[in-house]
Amino acid sequence: MRRPAEHSLALKPRPAGTTLQQWLYGALCDAIRDGTLQPGGRLPTTRSLARDHGVSRSTVTAVFEQLLADGYICARVGRGSFVAPGRSPQPDGAADVPLPASPIEPFLSRRGRQMAHHGAHLLARHEQLPRTFDADRIDPSLFPSPIWARLAARRARCYEGRITERPHGQGLASLRQALADQLALTRGLRVDAGQIAIVSSTREAADLLVRLLVNPGEPVWLEDPGSHALATLLATAGAKVVPVPVDDEGLRVDAGVQAAPRARLACVTAAAQMPLGPPLSPGRRIALLGWAQSTGAYILDKDLDGDFHFAGPPPEALKATDAADCVIHLGSLACSIAPSKRLAYVVLPSRLVDPFCQAMALTHGQPSLLEQAVLSDFIAEGHWARHIRHLRSVYGLRADALRHHLDRHFGHWLQLPSIQRGLSVTARLPDGIRDAEVAAQADAAGVSVTPLSAYRLAHATPAGLRLGFAAFSEVSIRSGVQLLARAIG
Amino acid sequence: MRRPAEHSLALKPRPAGTTLQQWLYGALCDAIRDGTLQPGGRLPTTRSLARDHGVSRSTVTAVFEQLLADGYICARVGRGSFVAPGRSPQPDGAADVPLPASPIEPFLSRRGRQMAHHGAHLLARHEQLPRTFDADRIDPSLFPSPIWARLAARRARCYEGRITERPHGQGLASLRQALADQLALTRGLRVDAGQIAIVSSTREAADLLVRLLVNPGEPVWLEDPGSHALATLLATAGAKVVPVPVDDEGLRVDAGVQAAPRARLACVTAAAQMPLGPPLSPGRRIALLGWAQSTGAYILDKDLDGDFHFAGPPPEALKATDAADCVIHLGSLACSIAPSKRLAYVVLPSRLVDPFCQAMALTHGQPSLLEQAVLSDFIAEGHWARHIRHLRSVYGLRADALRHHLDRHFGHWLQLPSIQRGLSVTARLPDGIRDAEVAAQADAAGVSVTPLSAYRLAHATPAGLRLGFAAFSEVSIRSGVQLLARAIG
Numbered sequence: 002m003r004r005p006a007e008h009s010l011a012l013k014p015r016p017a018g019t020t021l022q023q024w025l026y027g028a029l030c031d032a033i034r035d036g037t038l039q040p041g042g043r044l045p046t047t048r049s050l051a052r053d054h055g056v057s058r059s060t061v062t063a064v065f066e067q068l069l070a071d072g073y074i075c076a077r078v079g080r081g082s083f084v085a086p087g088r089s090p091q092p093d094g095a096a097d098v099p100l101p102a103s104p105i106e107p108f109l110s111r112r113g114r115q116m117a118h119h120g121a122h123l124l125a126r127h128e129q130l131p132r133t134f135d136a137d138r139i140d141p142s143l144f145p146s147p148i149w150a151r152l153a154a155r156r157a158r159c160y161e162g163r164i165t166e167r168p169h170g171q172g173l174a175s176l177r178q179a180l181a182d183q184l185a186l187t188r189g190l191r192v193d194a195g196q197i198a199i200v201s202s203t204r205e206a207a208d209l210l211v212r213l214l215v216n217p218g219e220p221v222w223l224e225d226p227g228s229h230a231l232a233t234l235l236a237t238a239g240a241k242v243v244p245v246p247v248d249d250e251g252l253r254v255d256a257g258v259q260a261a262p263r264a265r266l267a268c269v270t271a272a273a274q275m276p277l278g279p280p281l282s283p284g285r286r287i288a289l290l291g292w293a294q295s296t297g298a299y300i301l302d303k304d305l306d307g308d309f310h311f312a313g314p315p316p317e318a319l320k321a322t323d324a325a326d327c328v329i330h331l332g333s334l335a336c337s338i339a340p341s342k343r344l345a346y347v348v349l350p351s352r353l354v355d356p357f358c359q360a361m362a363l364t365h366g367q368p369s370l371l372e373q374a375v376l377s378d379f380i381a382e383g384h385w386a387r388h389i390r391h392l393r394s395v396y397g398l399r400a401d402a403l404r405h406h407l408d409r410h411f412g413h414w415l416q417l418p419s420i421q422r423g424l425s426v427t428a429r430l431p432d433g434i435r436d437a438e439v440a441a442q443a444d445a446a447g448v449s450v451t452p453l454s455a456y457r458l459a460h461a462t463p464a465g466l467r468l469g470f471a472a473f474s475e476v477s478i479r480s481g482v483q484l485l486a487r488a489i490g
Numbered sequence: 491m492r493r494p495a496e497h498s499l500a501l502k503p504r505p506a507g508t509t510l511q512q513w514l515y516g517a518l519c520d521a522i523r524d525g526t527l528q529p530g531g532r533l534p535t536t537r538s539l540a541r542d543h544g545v546s547r548s549t550v551t552a553v554f555e556q557l558l559a560d561g562y563i564c565a566r567v568g569r570g571s572f573v574a575p576g577r578s579p580q581p582d583g584a585a586d587v588p589l590p591a592s593p594i595e596p597f598l599s600r601r602g603r604q605m606a607h608h609g610a611h612l613l614a615r616h617e618q619l620p621r622t623f624d625a626d627r628i629d630p631s632l633f634p635s636p637i638w639a640r641l642a643a644r645r646a647r648c649y650e651g652r653i654t655e656r657p658h659g660q661g662l663a664s665l666r667q668a669l670a671d672q673l674a675l676t677r678g679l680r681v682d683a684g685q686i687a688i689v690s691s692t693r694e695a696a697d698l699l700v701r702l703l704v705n706p707g708e709p710v711w712l713e714d715p716g717s718h719a720l721a722t723l724l725a726t727a728g729a730k731v732v733p734v735p736v737d738d739e740g741l742r743v744d745a746g747v748q749a750a751p752r753a754r755l756a757c758v759t760a761a762a763q764m765p766l767g768p769p770l771s772p773g774r775r776i777a778l779l780g781w782a783q784s785t786g787a788y789i790l791d792k793d794l795d796g797d798f799h800f801a802g803p804p805p806e807a808l809k810a811t812d813a814a815d816c817v818i819h820l821g822s823l824a825c826s827i828a829p830s831k832r833l834a835y836v837v838l839p840s841r842l843v844d845p846f847c848q849a850m851a852l853t854h855g856q857p858s859l860l861e862q863a864v865l866s867d868f869i870a871e872g873h874w875a876r877h878i879r880h881l882r883s884v885y886g887l888r889a890d891a892l893r894h895h896l897d898r899h900f901g902h903w904l905q906l907p908s909i910q911r912g913l914s915v916t917a918r919l920p921d922g923i924r925d926a927e928v929a930a931q932a933d934a935a936g937v938s939v940t941p942l943s944a945y946r947l948a949h950a951t952p953a954g955l956r957l958g959f960a961a962f963s964e965v966s967i968r969s970g971v972q973l974l975a976r977a978i979g
Contacts, residue, residue, distance in 0.1 A: 108703075110704050110705045113703060113849065116702060117848040117849050120847070121844070123848075123851040124848055127851070149646070150646040150647045151646075153642065154642070154644075170616070204852065205853065212605070214599055216599045217728070237701065355610070356602060359608075362613045362616070363605050363612060363723065364609075365694035366694070370830045371858070
């Protein structure tokens with residue numbers, strides 16, 4: 002892509018006692034605040050900033066990531082970074098989520114710019130080659146592809162007669178029954194298969210549910226730190242995103258009630274708060290369900306990796322104790338099967354089954370019937386349970402390895418919880434450390450750790466790093482920790 | 491479902507010279523207008539109305555369908571029919587589309603009620619057994635399922651290594667190339683495979699594009715008569731739906747410019763206006779493209795069954811002459827492959843490729859990679875071309891049979907255009923005939939014809955019937971026409 006010739010950007014001098022990165026971050030913030038860099042304007046490239054100011058490119062990249070996380074700038078793949086139009090960063094605890102706005106592209110709608118802007122990050126992440134400790138990655142080599150292929154081949158043949166049938170509005174009945182059986186067995190969740198709908202991804206379901214349940218302008222609780230993707234989906238549907246702080250017991254229901262008592266929807270990750278890790282405590286579960294029952298709100302509980310627990314019983318689904326039938330349980334299969342299958346499911350309150358399936362018929366309809374049939378067989382013939390057990394043992398060993406090596410190299414500098422479940426772990430850093438800086442140093446060394454501040458919506462986050470371990474061998478984990486230690490030790 | 495005990499509804503007496511159906515329609519309209527039937531209230535069942543007033547149930551059903559089409563009432567599958575809240579029918583030519591509102595269900599958002607309401611119709615239609623002359627049905631028995639199954643089995647095996655890969659943001663490159671080659675060959679549309687994105691259905695793409703391109707409150711042109719489903723999608727995205735009348739040359743661009751010169755988007759069916767049939771004329775194409783170019787609007791051209799032409803060359807895609815690169819070509823594969831495959835594609839203006847794929851990554855992502863790979867092989871190995879040729883010859887014979895039998899039984903009472911393309915034909919009725927009544931009579935006789943008035947958005951439609959012929963054997967077509975003649979002759 003051709004770029005216009007760039008002039009050097011004048012920045013205020015570096016004060017004594019600051020790191021290069023601190024200085025550059027502050028100087029760019031100032032340039033944005035005082036208008037040297039105009040809203041909507043393009044920032045110099047990382048390359049030219051590095052050259053002009055004698056810093057390493059990785060430092061510049063780290064600063065850009067921090068500016069991005071803080072909402073000062075926004076990025077478009079292949080286009081560069083732009084000053085967010087008319088933005089100033091939100092003070093801690095502000096009620097509105099500081100969604101980074103996008104550069105001016107008048108050929109898109111406002112929400113279209115938000116969608117494209119955030120989607121660009123997702124695509125860029127998907128398209129990158131995996132790097133050690135990338136979170137949200139699985140190890141595809143562990144998938145029993147030959148078994149899946151055999152089942153697919155068989156289904157393709159025996160489906161001949163029905164291959165052109167239109168899938169039922171809720172999804173293949175045998176698959177829904179198989180999922181209902183699994184949920185009862187592993188998550189204490191007894192539901193009728195009639196309450197389950199098959200979707201192609203949890204995000205597709207969320208995109209539909211928000212529009213189905215929330216009027217424009219109505220408030221929705223969202224865990225903070227939490228998912229920027231979900232925040233964007235909510236905002237583009239016109240919902241008023243209310244970031245609700247999270248502590249070691251999960252969502253602070255009291256803070257939610259204080260900020261928006263009449264929210265229509267609360268989005269949570271009850272099995273394990275994303276990104277902090279702990280499950281929603283029993284007391285908070287009762288408080289959350291009680292609030293929803295008394296106000297008629299819904300709870301959207303996204304269960305990303307609930308199948309992976311290495312110690313103790315599997316976490317009980319929030320919907321298992323949902324007497325008022327107001328919890329929507331979103332179940333992902335991307336980690337336990339494969340993202341390419343495009344299959345997920347949603348357990349719905351009874352009164353939402355019809356409207357959800359009706360709205361889905363209008364907006365996109367059912368995912369591929371063949372894939373549904375193959376997954377149904379895969380579960381029914383015991384392959385899924387075997388596969389999950391296998392993943393659990395391999396991922397458990399990887400979790401142990403990560404813990405061992407981190408303890409050895411970092412000791413108490415990194416506070417590591419015991420890794421009882423999931424595919425990633427979030428380690429806390431000492432107070433006063435800027436996690437984005439640490440992550441940038443790691444990044445420069447070729448290791449990918451995600452700072453907790455990257456999940457910040459409005460409230461200050463504790464300093465911490467999220468490290469994925471599922472996709473990496475124990476050898477990679479060891480050398481990854483060594484690289485990390487050298488980079489930030 | 492248990493219903494509350496119903497009281498008989500008192501209706502004004504039947505005036506002399508009116509049919510039972512005319513009387514019942516008028517009496518129910520009056521009851522709604524004068525508040526005997528309250529907005530949001532449930533109507534008596536068809537069974538009880540038929541019993542209480544001594545009319546056949548099919549007459550009541552026909553009247554309900556007319557009330558539904560006219561926006562007086564709305565229906566929920568398994569729940570009954572309800573008076574649309576606060577609605578009065580729109581006069582002809584009103585600028586706003588009279589979307590039927592839904593019964594009060596405070597647990598859904600307003601747009602959620604619209605989505606569920608319209609989706610219920612779609613689901614009900616999908617779940618019905620096919621009846622002769624149902625439009626929008628194909629004959630699944632003609633699909634070469636054994637070939638598809640063989641390709642699927644092979645791909646499943648050879649995909650082993652890649653089966654867990656995440657599909658690329660735009661879809662499988664080989665499939666996009668195959669589609670680009672086909673479009674050049676059959677539709678005069680020369681595009682780079684990089685402008686094509688694979689989606690799971692045309693409706694999914696439309697749902698995303700509307701949000702991506704149109705700000706809430708901005709006007710969008712929609713052909714009238716046209717698609718209620720698309721009108722609902724547009725309205726739920728906050729767009730201001732501007733119904734633009736259609737004549738024998740297609741969309742009346744002049745009327746669109748007069749009603750909403752600054753519309754952001756114009757939704758058309760250029761190859762064959764749905765439901766009237768004729769293609770957008772060359773003059774109108776130039777006018778439409780000129781308007782879009784001068785205002786920066788987009789044109790969404792939905793191509794449902796462009797592969798089926800029985801006489802003359804295939805229709806040229808509107809995008810083939812799109813010098814300003816403002817046409818979005820939505821290609822369905824539901825008719826030429828199978829609805830269950832969940833595959834469709836969209837040819838995008840260059841500047842929309844990135845934003846569309848980015849937004850798709852945020853909202854739902856790619857359809858199944860396995861199905862994409864199988865379709866790619868199916869096209870590359872020549873099966874698709876062979877299959878389309880076969881369908882064309884079979885459907886062509888069925889079109890001839892329909893024409894022959896309709897001419898024989900109805901003569902000039904039904905004005906039938908020559909059937910040159912598509913999977914259905916729209917016959918015009920003499921002026922003054924109420925097509926909904928004719929359709930109701932046919933319905934009572936077990937034949938499914940769709941009245942043009944069912945596609946009415948705001949402007950009066952000519953009287954006519956849409957008859958699907960693709961899904962029915964020549965024998966069924968003959969006996970269907972005989973039934974039709976007996977019912978309405």
